[in-house]
Amino acid sequence: MQFYVAILLIAVGNHAVSADEHQHQYKDGEEVVLWMNTVGPYHNRQETYTYFSLPFCKGPKQSISHYHETLGEALQGVELEFSGLEIEFLKDVPQKQYCEVELTEKVYKAFVYAIRNHYWYQMYIDDLPVWGIVGEVDSSGGKEVDYYIWTLKKLDIGHNGNQIVDVNLTSDAKVKLVLGEKISFTYQVHWKASKMAFTRRYEKYLDPSFFQHRIHWFSIFNSFMMVIFLVGLVSMILMRTLRKDYARYNRDDDLDDMERDLGDEYGWKQVHGDVFRPVGNTIMLSSLVGSGYHCITVTFFVILFVIFGHLYTERGSILSTVIFVYAATSPVNGYFGGSLYARQGGKLWIKQMLCGALLMPSMVSGLALCINFIAIYYHASRAIPFTSVLVVIAICLFIILPLSLIGTIVGRNVAGQPDNPCRVNTVPRPIPEKKWFMEPPVIVLLGGILPFGSIFIEMYFIFTSFWAYKIYYVYGFMLLVFFILVVVTVCVTIVCTYFLLNSEDYRWQWTSFLSAGSAAFYVYLYSFYYYFFKTKMYGLFQTAFYFGYMALFSLALGVMCGTVGYVGTSLFVRKIYSTVKID
Secondary structure, three states: OHHHHHHHHHHHOOOOOOOHHHHOOOOOOOEOOEEEEEEEEOOOOOOOEEHHHOOOOOOOOOOOOOOOOOHHHHHOOOOOEEOOOOOEOOOOEEEEEEEEEEOOHHHHHHHHHHHHOOEEEEEEEOOEEEEEEOEEEEOOOOOOOEEEEEEEEEEEEEEEOOEEEEEEEEEEEEEEOOOOOEEEEEEEEEEEEOOOOHHHOOHHHOOHHHHOOHHHHHHHHHHHHHHHHHHHHHHHHHHHHHHHHHHHHHHHHOOOHHHHHHOOOOOHHHHOOOOOOOOOOHHHHHHHHHHHHHHHHHHHHHHHHHHHHOHHHOOOHHHHHHHHHHHHOHHHHHHHHHHHHHHOOOOOHHHHHHHHHHHHHHHHHHHHHHHHHHHHHHOOOOOOOHHHHHHHHHHHHHHHHHHHHHHHHHHHHHHOOOOOOOOOOOOOOOOOOOOHHHOHHHHHHHHOHHHHHHHHHHHHHHHHHHHOOOOOOOHHHHHHHHHHHHHHHHHHHHHHHHHHHHOOOOOHHHHHHHHHHOHHHHHHHHHHHHHHHHOOOOOHHHHHHHHHHHHHHHHHHHHHHHHHHHHHHHHHHHHHHHOOOOO
C-alpha cells in the first residue's frame, strides 16, 4: 500500500519544494524568475502554443532554479520556459534591451499572422499570471494595413515585506513591422511597496461582478424553489395515489377467488413477480452505477477541497486533486458496482470489476488521445507528453485496479446478497400495450428536462470560466446546485418510474438510469448554443477540443445523474412493494 501511495504522490506532484517561487518568500537581491508560458489566438483559449514558437528572443541569462512540473500542469498544457530576463527582488531595472530580432520573411510572416489573429501571451512571476498582447493592426491608412508589435515590457511588481503580492504588465514602445529591419526588445522593472495581504493577492483576478451578479443569486433561488415545489408535488401525488392503490389492493385481497377473477385488476402490483427480475446487460448497468457513485464522491470531495483550500489560485492544482481523489476513492466504485452485480445474480465478477474500474478512465483516455493527435499536428502546447501518458497508465494499473478489486470483494461479501421484498416469477409477464407517451424511450427523453432546467444557469457560469477568460471561484454555489440537481433528479425519476410501473411495464431499472442521465443530453445540446452564440471560437483544433471535452463532461454528468436516479428509484420501488400483501 505504501508503494501505491508513493507512486500517486510522485505522479500528482508535491508543491512543498525548496524553490523560492514555491515558498513565495525572497531575500533582498534574490532571483525572481519570469516564466513565459503560452501564446495563442484570443478567441480560442485552448489553442495555445509555446511562447517561443513565435520568433521571440530570450534574454541573456541562462542559469535558473529548477522548475517542478506537476501532472496537472502537464495535462493542462502549461509550458513554462525561462524568459532569460534578469530580475532581482527589490531591485529596479531601468529600460534595458535584452535581445534583437531581424525581420526575415519567415519571422515577418509569423508576427503578422499572430497580430492579425489577435495573439496574446501569458507569463508567470511567483505563480501570479500576467497577460500581454503581441501587437495590433492599424487600418486607418485606407486599403494599406500596417502591423505593429509591442517591444517594451514594463513590469510593476508590488511587495509586502519579503513576499510578492501584485504584478502588472504594461506593453509599450509600439514598432511597425517592416521586412528586413531589426527590432529591439526591452524590459523595465519597478518595485513598489503594497499593503495587500499575501493571502488576498489573487483576488484581483476574480470577477465578483460577474459570478455574484443578481442573476446568479436569482437562478439559485429559482432552482431552490423548484426543489421545494417538486418535493411537495411528488410527495402529495404519490402519497394520495399510493394510498388509493393500497386501499384498492387491500380491498381486492378481501375478495374470494371468483370475485377477484371477475374484477378488473390493474396497476403496479400486477408486476410484483417481475419488477425485481435481473436486468439485461447487468455488467454495464452495475459498472455505470459504480462509476456514478465514484464520480459523485470525487465531485463532492474536490469541491470541498477547493472551497477550503482555494486550489484555483495554483496552476494545475484542481486537476491534480481530481486525479488524486479519483485514484484514492476507487474502492467506492468497486464496492457499489460489485455489490449491485452480485445482487443481480451475476457470476462474472472479475469482468465486471475490470469494466467498472476502467470505464471512465478509458472514456477519458480515448477522447483525450483523439484530441491529442490534433494537438500534435498543430504543435500545440495542449499535446500531452508521453511521460504523462505513462504516469496515467501507471495510476490506472497500480492504484485504481487494485483498490477497485478490494472494493469489489468487500461489496460482494457485505452487500451482495439479494434482499428483494418479492420473489421473481420463472416466466416473464407479457408487457401490455400502452399510450405512446408511456413508452420507455419517451420517458427517457422527457426525464432530463427538469434536472437540466435546475442547473442550466450555473452551466453558463461554468462554461464561461472554462472556455473564456474567467476564473471560477464560487464553488459554494456549485455545491448547492449539485445538491439541488440530486433532489430534482430523484423526484422526477421516481414520478417517471411510478407511471411506468402503473402501466404494468416492469423495465424500470434501465429506464430510471437513462431518464435521469438524459439531463446530460440537454447539457450537450446547450453546449452547441453556447459555442455558436456566446463565443467566437474558430478552427479545427479549438472546435474539436470544445466539443470533445464537452462530450466528456456531459457523459460524466449523465453517469452521475443516472446513478442518482437509479438509486432513488430503487429505494422507492423496494418501499412500495414491501408494504403490500403479495400472495
